[in-house]
Amino acid sequence: MREIRLRINGIERELHVEDNETLLEALRNRAGVTSVKAACWRGECGLCTVLLNGRPVKSCSTLAVEADGKTVETAEGLYFDKRAKGLMESFVRNGATQCGFCTPAFVVASHALLLRNPKAEDEDIKEGLKGLICRCGTYVNMMRAVKEARQYYADGKQTA
Amino acid sequence: MEENVVGKRVPQVDSWLKVTGTLRYSFDIELPGQLYVALVTSRYAHARIRSVDTSDAIKSPGIVGVFTGKDFPFRIGLYIADRDLLATNKVRWVGHPVAAVVGTSMAAAEEAAEKVSVDYEPLEPVLDVEKAIEKGAPLVHEDMASYNYYKGFINPVPGTNIANDFRLVKGDVSSGFAESNVIVEETFKIPQINHAPMEVQNVLAYWRPDDYVEVWTSAQSPFATRYLTAASLNIPVNRLIVHVPPAGGGFGLKAGIGWEPLAIMISKSLRRPVKLVLSRSEQMTSAPSRDGLVANVKAGFSKDGRFKAYEATFMMDAGAYADYTVNVARTTGYSADGAYDIENISVKSLAIYTNKIPTTAMRGFGHPENHWPLEQVMDRAADMLGLDPVKIREINLHVPGKSVRGTGEPVREYDGNPRGVLEALVKGIGYWEVEKPSEPWKVRAKGLAMLVKAPSQPPNAGASAIVKIDEDGTIDVITGTGSMGQGTPTSLAIIAAEAFGVPVEKVKVNQLEGVSTDQNPYTWQTVGSRGLYSDGIALLRAIEDAKNQIREMASAVFRVPKDDIEIRGGQVYPRTHPEHRLGLKDFAMGYTYPNGNTIGGPVIGRGSYAPVLNTFLDEKGHGHNTVFHTYGGTAVEVEIDLLTGEVRVIKVVQAFDVGRVINLLTLEGQAFGGFIMGMGSALYEEIKFDKQGWVLNPNLTHYYVPRITDLPDEIDAVFLETPQMDGPLGARGIGEHVMIAVAPAISNAIYRGLKVKLNEIPMNAERVWKAIKEQRPELISSAFEQALSRAEEIHV
Ligand code: FES
Ligand code: FES
Numbered sequence: 024m025r026e027i028r029l030r031i032n033g034i035e036r037e038l039h040v041e042d043n044e045t046l047l048e049a050l051r052n053r054a055g056v057t058s059v060k061a062a063c064w065r066g067e068c069g070l071c072t073v074l075l076n077g078r079p080v081k082s083c084s085t086l087a088v089e090a091d092g093k094t095v096e097t098a099e100g101l102y103f104d105k106r107a108k109g110l111m112e113s114f115v116r117n118g119a120t121q122c123g124f125c126t127p128a129f130v131v132a133s134h135a136l137l138l139r140n141p142k143a144e145d146e147d148i149k150e151g152l153k154g155l156i157c158r159c160g161t162y163v164n165m166m167r168a169v170k171e172a173r174q175y176y177a178d179g180k181q182t183a
Numbered sequence: 184m185e186e187n188v189v190g191k192r193v194p195q196v197d198s199w200l201k202v203t204g205t206l207r208y209s210f211d212i213e214l215p216g217q218l219y220v221a222l223v224t225s226r227y228a229h230a231r232i233r234s235v236d237t238s239d240a241i242k243s244p245g246i247v248g249v250f251t252g253k254d255f256p257f258r259i260g261l262y263i264a265d266r267d268l269l270a271t272n273k274v275r276w277v278g279h280p281v282a283a284v285v286g287t288s289m290a291a292a293e294e295a296a297e298k299v300s301v302d303y304e305p306l307e308p309v310l311d312v313e314k315a316i317e318k319g320a321p322l323v324h325e326d327m328a329s330y331n332y333y334k335g336f337i338n339p340v341p342g343t344n345i346a347n348d349f350r351l352v353k354g355d356v357s358s359g360f361a362e363s364n365v366i367v368e369e370t371f372k373i374p375q376i377n378h379a380p381m382e383v384q385n386v387l388a389y390w391r392p393d394d395y396v397e398v399w400t401s402a403q404s405p406f407a408t409r410y411l412t413a414a415s416l417n418i419p420v421n422r423l424i425v426h427v428p429p430a431g432g433g434f435g436l437k438a439g440i441g442w443e444p445l446a447i448m449i450s451k452s453l454r455r456p457v458k459l460v461l462s463r464s465e466q467m468t469s470a471p472s473r474d475g476l477v478a479n480v481k482a483g484f485s486k487d488g489r490f491k492a493y494e495a496t497f498m499m500d501a502g503a504y505a506d507y508t509v510n511v512a513r514t515t516g517y518s519a520d521g522a523y524d525i526e527n528i529s530v531k532s533l534a535i536y537t538n539k540i541p542t543t544a545m546r547g548f549g550h551p552e553n554h555w556p557l558e559q560v561m562d563r564a565a566d567m568l569g570l571d572p573v574k575i576r577e578i579n580l581h582v583p584g585k586s587v588r589g590t591g592e593p594v595r596e597y598d599g600n601p602r603g604v605l606e607a608l609v610k611g612i613g614y615w616e617v618e619k620p621s622e623p624w625k626v627r628a629k630g631l632a633m634l635v636k637a638p639s640q641p642p643n644a645g646a647s648a649i650v651k652i653d654e655d656g657t658i659d660v661i662t663g664t665g666s667m668g669q670g671t672p673t674s675l676a677i678i679a680a681e682a683f684g685v686p687v688e689k690v691k692v693n694q695l696e697g698v699s700t701d702q703n704p705y706t707w708q709t710v711g712s713r714g715l716y717s718d719g720i721a722l723l724r725a726i727e728d729a730k731n732q733i734r735e736m737a738s739a740v741f742r743v744p745k746d747d748i749e750i751r752g753g754q755v756y757p758r759t760h761p762e763h764r765l766g767l768k769d770f771a772m773g774y775t776y777p778n779g780n781t782i783g784g785p786v787i788g789r790g791s792y793a794p795v796l797n798t799f800l801d802e803k804g805h806g807h808n809t810v811f812h813t814y815g816g817t818a819v820e821v822e823i824d825l826l827t828g829e830v831r832v833i834k835v836v837q838a839f840d841v842g843r844v845i846n847l848l849t850l851e852g853q854a855f856g857g858f859i860m861g862m863g864s865a866l867y868e869e870i871k872f873d874k875q876g877w878v879l880n881p882n883l884t885h886y887y888v889p890r891i892t893d894l895p896d897e898i899d900a901v902f903l904e905t906p907q908m909d910g911p912l913g914a915r916g917i918g919e920h921v922m923i924a925v926a927p928a929i930s931n932a933i934y935r936g937l938k939v940k941l942n943e944i945p946m947n948a949e950r951v952w953k954a955i956k957e958q959r960p961e962l963i964s965s966a967f968e969q970a971l972s973r974a975e976e977i978h979v
Contacts, residue, residue, distance in 0.1 A: 057204070057205075057207070057211040058203065058204020058205060059204070060204070060210070060381070060382075060431075062381045062382070062383065062463065062883075063463045063882065063883050064462065064463065065463075065882070067463075067882060067883040067884050068381070068463075068883055070381060097204060098202065098203050098204040099203050099204050099205055101203075102203045111199070111202040111203065114198070114202045115194045115198040115199060115202060116194060118192070118194060118195070118848040118849065118851065118852045120195065120198055120201040120202060120668075121195075121432075121668030121669070121670070121852055121856060122380075122381070122382070122429070122430060122431045122432045122433075122667050122668030123197070123198075123200070123201030123202075123206055123429070123431070123668065124208065124210075124380075124381040124382045124431025124432060125381050125431075126201045126202055126204070127201075127202070127203065127204030130202055130203075130204075148891070149891050149892045149894070150892075152890075152891045153890050153891055153892045155890075155891075156381065156883065156888060156890060157381070157891075158378075158379055158380055158381050158432050158434075158860070158888060159381075159432060159668050159852075159856045159860075160855060160856030160857070160858070160859030160860050160889065161852060161855075161856055162855075162859060162889075162890075162891040162893075162894050163855040163859075163894060163898055164851075164852055164855065165891065166891070166894065
């Protein structure tokens with residue numbers, strides 16, 4: 024067991040985790056962050072995507088101890104980010120969610136994508152989201168949503 | 184009406200919970216003190232279990248219990264109770280759960296599961312449907328004769344591997360073939376595929392100290408799950424409380440009965456809450472998939488293009504359990520004639536046990552199976568007759584008001600407009616225009632396929648609904664239909680909003696929190712695209728009941744006859760004197776006069792629905808077994824790379840006669856999403872088995888499901904509106920239809936472009952390239968030359 028300190032969705036947390044525990048397990052089981060989903064537990068589906076110090080990572084393939092001293096953001100936290108909230112609004116307006124199980128991860132990944140590239144075109148969006156699976160096949164609607172959300176990121180600074 | 188949102192784009196009522204990840208799935212639900220279950224699964228496709236040694240596992244740290252088949256001697260199933268909770272006596276496929284290990288953490292349970300050792304005596308497996316029905320084939324279920332099944336609905340054949348033998352007969356095919364000028368005879372195949380919902384199946388069960396049982400499960404059908412589980416485990420129905428939170432995808436997998444009985448029995452033994460969450464590989468091997476198919480078909484046409492005779496044998500690879508697939512076979516059979524008038528029909532449709540993954544319903548079941556051959560037969564026959572694929576369909580498509588289906592059911596005027604659908608497809612895809620490929624060694628081609636489908640359900644598949652008016656005039660709608668992304672709850676909200684003339688935001692559907700058998704009224708199952716129709720009708724009746732209660736009170740208050748009371752725009756008033764008006768809220772809890780006298784009491788409307796005049800099908804497959812039919816179709820433009828065999832969908836148009844558009848956003852979402860799923864099954868998806876019955880690709884890397892990079896460049900959907908006479912506001916269902924015609928449309932495009940037949944899916948690059956190589960080798964050599972000269976150009 025080890026103690027790690029991290030900032031999850033804007034709140035400072037201390038967690039006791041196993042050395043071999045994944046960030047996914049720590050977030051869901053110890054911190055109660057259930058907006059992070061999982062569908063494969065081995066890096067294939069992308070539904071466990073979170074932002075670690077602003078960078079998207081698959082939390083099932085990241086050790087919890089690696090998050091020590093870092094910030095973690097998930098969809099429930101991005102709700103408080105003005106740009107991300109605009110992105111969420113675009114998802115809602117464009118029907119980019121069906122069962123919704125994949126949606127938080129797509130929101131996180133799209134947010135990261137638009138921060139990096141507020142002018143993302145079709146190909147950039149595909150490239151940025153191809154690591155995630157939506158079995159309901161909401162890709163068309165998601166494409167529309169992400170493009171529409173570019174407006175919220177237009178003035179944004181480019182981040183690492 | 185004042186607040187008319189019907190037909191507009193309305194976001195799903197729970198969208199904000201979804202985009203923030205705060206919607207609670209059963210995946211997210213836990214109980215204090217819950218224990219975790221790990222499964223030990225079979226390594227043999229077919230073997231007798233000599234013994235199971237659990238002694239090491241039970242001593243492992245954190246382990247509370249280890250269970251084997253002997254502990255739970257029950258048989259479960261929807262239409263035939265052929266499943267055990269854990270393997271008893273023998274294992275029937277690789278992945279068959281043999282033991283369940285329960286621990287204080289998942290890690291502890293998994294570690295201990297490794298220590299369970301099973302002594303097997305291997306038996307000869309049967310992995311092929313055709314071999315499975317040969318005389319002397321090994322039997323997957325020796326005890327079939329003792330299984331309970333739904334009599335009158337299916338027909339199992341004990342002593343064989345046939346779980347259901349269904350026949351459809353119309354006229355006399357031999358005379359039909361004698362009158363035919365052209366005969367198409369082919370074998371078509373479909374492999375088993377996986378539903379792959381993003382939320383894996385999971386169950387939390389708690390056998391409480393008061394002997395009530397609570398279950399939270401990722402399922403589609405709370406009431407079917409409750410009834411079947413209760414009946415098979417001898418629990419009084421009202422002591423079993425099934426909570427079904429919104430599901431992270433269902434696609435048929437989560438219909439019927441799933442892992443609930445196992446979790447419940449473990450909880451009963453330990454008297455503690457237990458949670459079972461499948462791993463992805465368990466989801467893809469231990470849980471059911473979609474049936475595979477081998478179909479031998481023969482179709483005869485007269486020289487003027489009339490469909491004279493259709494003879495088909497469908498051999499559905501049901502895998503080790505067929506409790507739902509028996510109805511898939513039945514459905515494949517009774518609707519084998521699709522959207523066409525066929526003079527003579529003889530269909531035999533078999534659900535066949537094999538030692539492969541058990542199977543169950545999947546989106547549109549029976550129809551992707553029977554449309555795959557039928558819609559290709561149309562194009563092949565057209566070619567032989569010198570007709571085009573559109574013309575041959577025009578000749579044979581159902582004529583509402585005139586045609587009769589194979590089952591003997593008339594095609595009614597209000598069933599839809601199949602010709603309109605065909606026209607929309609031809610126009611939308613630009614069927615007659617030829618597009619230029621992106622490279623000279625590629626070919627662009629367009630193809631289309633039609634479809635028709637009705638919900639496949641028993642004749643008593645009922646639904647019910649409750650409507651309540653709250654103190655402030657807001658409205659609660661309560662039905663039993665599950666929420667899994669299909670959008671029905673939102674459509675029900677729109678219907679209620681329309682009926683009361685209030686904004687949608689004033690209506691709450693309680694499915695947001697999921698359905699609970701304790702709190703929601705009954706609906707048979709959330710399947711078959713039946714929800715909007717069945718629950719919608721029940722809801723309209725409940726609304727009418729609530730309105731009547733209001734009218735009753737208002738008649739007294741306004742001193743006018745009851746029938747003169749109008750309820751619109753959230754207001755209640757005499758039709759003739761609209762200046763006298765009160766709000767819904769004034770009647771919500773009964774009407775209170777200024778002196779305090781109160782009449783009526785809280786408004787609560789109830790409505791029930793049962794299919795009208797439905798019957799079982801007789802031994803010829805005749806009867807009245809459907810409630811509505813939705814016609815539709817898919818048209819695609821593909822680009823085929825002759826060098827690699829890769830097929831890419833460039834453009835798609837789908838068309839459906841939905842009766843009435845309730846929510847355009849949901850409809851488009853279904854049409855687009857269903858296309859993507861259909862394209863996955865057409866081009867990529869296949870569960871691969873080796874010769875011993877091992878699954879070679881039980882993960883999302885080697886079992887590829889479509890990703891955003893697979894999106895066609897253009898995708899469109901057209902909705903026709905021929906009102907369904909008894910449908911809610913004229914609407915009919917569409918949630919499954921969206922994937923049915925996709926595979927044959929793609930195959931027809933390839934055939935039209937290359938004259939290369941593809942009778943088997945997936946049409947992956949390897950298979951397509953091989954087919955071209957075998958059937959039109961000259962195409963590959965000339966493409967190769969094109970590519971070479973291009974390479975030289977670049978070099979120079
Ligand atoms: S759960 Fe992490 S990638 Fe699938
Ligand atoms: S919305 Fe269901 S998986 Fe994406």
